[in-house]
Amino acid sequence: MFERYVLLDSVNAVKDFVRIVNDYPFDVDLLSGRYVVDGKSIMGIFSLNLKAPVLCHIHGNQDTDERMKSLIEKLTPYIQDK
Numbered sequence: 409m410f411e412r413y414v415l416l417d418s419v420n421a422v423k424d425f426v427r428i429v430n431d432y433p434f435d436v437d438l439l440s441g442r443y444v445v446d447g448k449s450i451m452g453i454f455s456l457n458l459k460a461p462v463l464c465h466i467h468g469n470q471d472t473d474e475r476m477k478s479l480i481e482k483l484t485p486y487i488q489d490k
Contacts, residue, residue: 413461414486432479439463461488
């Protein structure tokens with residue numbers, strides 16, 4: 409599993425994030441406080457507080473799956489250190 413904070417602070421960032429993660433077969437969850445939403449759901453993401461980074465869980469094996477490595481690379485612009 410891949411776990412990092414992501415910052416989705418604009419409508420375009422959310423749309424781009426959803427477009428990217430929907431191209432891959434992995435389950436993606438976004439966590440903000442006690443709320444967990446599907447990272448592939450644009451409506452779910454907009455229900456979160458996006459003023460601060462949210463925790464992103466991508467369920468898969470980043471060490472052996474090349475698709476996971478590709479996904480992480482595409483999400484690099486949104487990954488934050490908290």
